Amino acid sequence: MFFFGKKKKEEIPTIYTVETCQNCGQVNRRIFEANDYIYKKTSTCNKCSGIVMITAIYGEYPPEKQKKKQKNLITE
Numbered sequence: 001m002f003f004f005g006k007k008k009k010e011e012i013p014t015i016y017t018v019e020t021c022q023n024c025g026q027v028n029r030r031i032f033e034a035n036d037y038i039y040k041k042t043s044t045c046n047k048c049s050g051i052v053m054i055t056a057i058y059g060e061y062p063p064e065k066q067k068k069k070q071k072n073l074i075t076e
């Protein structure tokens, strides 16, 4: 299911799991845990007690690994 592939870079992204309440749509992002998979029902919503389902799993590089792309928006 995952195709990270070992290329030249050794940087390993942090894997996140996105959970969405199927009733009210509340989205929660957390660190990926073993056995997480898309459409898995993980819990019940703390707002409406609806079914919370994993809707996305993705990798993201830590901020310090990313290049600083601060735009110079300061204008006087």
Ligand SMILES: [Zn+2]
Residues within 6 Å of the ligand: 021, 022, 023, 024, 025, 026, 045, 046, 047, 048, 049, 050
């Ligand atoms: Zn909900």
